[in-house]
Amino acid sequence: MNSDANPIWTLAWTFGLMSLFAVGGANAAIPEMHRVAVDVQHWMTDKQFADVFAISRMAPGPNVLIVTLIGYSVAGTAGALVATLAMCGPTAVLAYYVSRLLTRSSQSRWPAIIQAALVPLSIGLMGASGLILALTSDRTWMAPWLPPCQRHWPLRRGLIRSGCCWPGGVWVLLALSDENR
Numbered sequence: 784m785n786s787d788a789n790p791i792w793t794l795a796w797t798f799g800l801m802s803l804f805a806v807g808g809a810n811a812a813i814p815e816m817h818r819v820a821v822d823v824q825h826w827m828t829d830k831q832f833a834d835v836f837a838i839s840r841m842a843p844g845p846n847v848l849i850v851t852l853i854g855y856s857v858a859g860t861a862g863a864l865v866a867t868l869a870m871c872g873p874t875a876v877l878a879y880y881v882s883r884l885l886t887r888s889s890q891s892r893w894p895a896i897i898q899a900a901l902v903p904l905s906i907g908l909m910g911a912s913g914l915i916l917a918l919t920s921d922r923t924w925m926a927p928w929l930p931p932c933q934r935h936w937p938l939r940r941g942l943i944r945s946g947c948c949w950p951g952g953v954w955v956l957l958a959l960s961d962e963n964r
Contacts, residue, residue, distance in 0.1 A: 790858045791865050793824065798850055798869035803877065806901055809847040809870065811908035814915040816853065821919075826857045829919045836916055847871060 797819055805812040813836070820826045827835070835856065839849035847870055854866025885894045 791861060794854050794857060794862055794866045795869045797824075798854075798866045799873050802870045802872070802874040805870075805874065806905050806908060809845075809850060810912050811905060813849070813912035814908075816849065817915050817919065820853050824857075826853065831856070833916065833919045836919075 801812050801815055801819075804815075817832055821829055821832050835852045836849055839846070839852055842848060847867065850870040851863045851867045855863035858865070888894060
């Protein structure tokens with residue numbers, strides 16, 4: 784763990800800022816959470832991060848539970864509380880004001896354009912999350928193939944539209960090109 788003078792402020796700043804770009808929920812910010820917790824702050828190892836992610840998915844509750852567990856591992860109960868509030872608070876305030884703005888301009892075309900533009904962004908961020916988790920828990924050549932293969936299964940079953948799966952190939956190519964450096 785990193786020996787910061789005050790890890791509570793670091794948790795608040797990190798997750799407060801991260802919450803503002805987590806388009807698509809906390810799952811979209813998992814690559815950044817991994818980068819900060821493992822590579823930058825050294826709060827945990829790759830294995831610990833994968834374990835925290837697994838625990839957050841096994842336990843009942845919202846998908847933001849991973850933030851609570853990271854905060855707990857850094858600064859105990861106070862860290863868990865601060866990290867959770869920092870991840871949820873700014874987003875809640877922003878969502879409130881954006882929803883007010885969108886209801887005022889319901890006849891305008893730009894809200895629909897912005898909402899449509901956020902869909903591929905959310906899909907890309909969630910795909911990057913899957914790739915980071917696959918590479919964190921498995922260091923073999925098959926790890927980059929896991930997220931697109933998981934995305935391909937519902938496609939074959941007709942559960943999702945085919946246009947959503949093209950990012951899968953991009954994830955694999957980016958992962959393979961990054962490993963070859």
